[in-house]
Amino acid sequence: HHWHINNKKAYDTFFSLSKHIKTDENWFFENLFKQRSEVQSNYFSKWDEVKQKYESRRKTYLSEIPFTDFLAFQTICSGIPKNYQLHLANSSTVRYAQLFDLDPSLKVYCNRGTSGIDGSTSTAIGSSIHSVNPTLLITGDLSFFYDSNGLWNSYKRNDLRIVVINNGGGGIFRILPGMENSQNFETYFETVQDLELQKLCALFNINHLEAVDKKTLNTALSTFYLPSNSPVLLEVKTPRLLNDKILLTYFDFIS
Known part of the structure; x- marks a missing residue:
């Protein structure tokens, strides 16, 4: 009905x-x-069992895959401190983040619904100014570069944290079916780039950390949220040509 x-x-x-x-x-x-009345039902137990199996399969899958966007997001999402304000950029970012559990104390925001990467950084920084708690922005390389002018202000708080998943282009277009085999895919859809985030951080007085595998990611995260004299950005480099395969295989694996 x-x-x-x-x-x-x-x-x-x-x-x-x-x-x-x-x-x-x-x-x-x-x-x-x-007018409610209680009825005996196995609805919850049935779907809770499905959930438990799914989580068990997900744990197994994570133990078998190489370092990619999928593994990076799991590591990052599981280590966010309590009570942070979390901003998720479009578009792969919010798609990956919803696959993992987030602490209930986090306040999660995303410019989702209009399908675009416009203003994710600006929104996060503007919101961080008025938040009682620290702010974390998780974003992709194209979203971050697109709105880099959002860093050009005098109001950035020292407890602002940014994670950039740098897979060298718009990875979402490899995940979504369509033009991935066309001649102009890498130039006009994926927009392959090799820009240096460290130089952009230096321009805006932001501390830069880098991770290229699970070990370096865990090392970087061990100090990432500590108090600092300026905002901190963690650049996580992942393999552009492997991320989509790992994600799509995951859905087959858990089913």
Whole structure:
């Protein structure tokens, strides 16, 4: 059943509307809740078992794969300090992050919904200024370079942390089906780049750390969140031509 509940027009967006209930939403749910009755069901136990199997398979998969975006995100997401404000950039970033558990104390934000990399860095820095807690931005190389002017201000807090997953281009276009085999794919879709993040960090007075495998990533993360006299950026370099294969194989593996 698909019900639309409010006093105004009911838009049948998914062409499956079965009833338009013309009343106040709060009144409807308050009265619906009063009429509830408990039933015996194995719904939770059934899907919890599915979840447990999925998590077990994911753990096995992580132990078998080489260092790629997938493994980097798992390592990063599992080590974010409590109560941080977390900003996730478009587009691979938020897709990867939703595959892993995040601490419930984190406040998570993402410019998602309009499909684009516009302003992810600017949004994170602007938000960090008004946050009581420190801010972490996880972003990709193209998103970061695209909005690098967001670093050009005098308001960056010393507890700002940025992780740039640098896979040398727009890795999302290798994951999504379409033009990956076309002649112009690397130039106009993936936008392959070899820019030096360290120089950009020097320009904006940001400490630069680098990781190229799991060992160096763990080493960098051990000091990444410590107090500092300027913002810190961690550049995580991953293999451009392998990331998509590891991610797509993962979905086959857990199924």
